[in-house]
Amino acid sequence: MWIILSFLLLLFSLCFSWTEERLKKLVEDTVKERFGDSVRIESIKILDWKGSAEGNPKVELDMEYGRVRALAYLDFEKKRINAVLSVYWKVKFFVAKQDIPKGTALSAELFVEEERWLRSIPNDFRLNREELENYQASVHIPKGSILRRSIIKPLPVVERGDVVKLIFHSGNIEITTYGTALDRGEVGKIVRVKTQAGKIMKGKVIDRGVVELLK
Structure with missing residues (x-):
């Protein structure tokens, strides 16, 4: 047993x-x-x-x-x-199909998407197709180059002299008016604006043609 x-x-x-x-x-x-x-x-x-x-x-x-x-x-x-x-x-990234001059507004048509296996993936590889149109080349990008965030910069969405929508928040109250941009800037940048009353203020660009006034 x-x-x-x-x-x-x-x-x-x-x-x-x-x-x-x-x-x-x-x-x-x-x-x-x-x-x-x-x-x-x-x-x-x-x-x-x-x-x-x-x-x-x-x-x-x-x-x-x-x-x-x-x-x-x-x-x-x-x-x-x-x-x-x-x-x-596994990583997908964009490769330039042609020489891209400095300052060129980017689009998906300028690149071919490739897929490779890498030991490590740099953070600035991580761009998606929808993001491309928000950027421009900050340097000359030769044909065959891998697109990285370090060689591009955001496109301005507000130009000096543009009429822009101004938004001001005070507690739960939102006031909307219009003014003139005195600086150019991309989303997130602080720019100066001139209100309809002629007052010069600072605001943060939050969208194309939209500035949120700072308190």
Whole structure:
């Protein structure tokens, strides 16, 4: 009887004993569940592996889209096993189809969209097609160049001399009037305006032809 019971206990422990390959598969499945097809796993290294582990581990990921750092922590009841991942990230970006002179207003027609796998993704790669029309080239952009935020700047939406809508907020009250812009600026920039009464004030550009007056 004891022999049979011992045998069953042994089988039970073997069924719930983790091998290195099973742990790697668990980590891979967890990564895929979070990031989907935007990540490609090249390798997973289990650190301080002792040959086996038992229990039901909880997997915690320490990784973000586009970042080189990729770690996983497997928390068992009495110990933690760490894993280091080598991954590639899928990224789409725009490549100039032609030379683009400095100051040119951008549009999707000037670029071709490409997709590649990279170890890390610079933050200034992250532009979408809808954003392009809000920018202009801040430098000459040669044909074949990857579009990055560091080589573009926002287009002005208010020009000096434009008649602009002026909005003033006081508590829950909103007052709307019109005035003349004395500066040019993009969304978010502080510009001077001249009210219909001839008073010069400062305001923040919030949209094309719209300035919110500062208190």
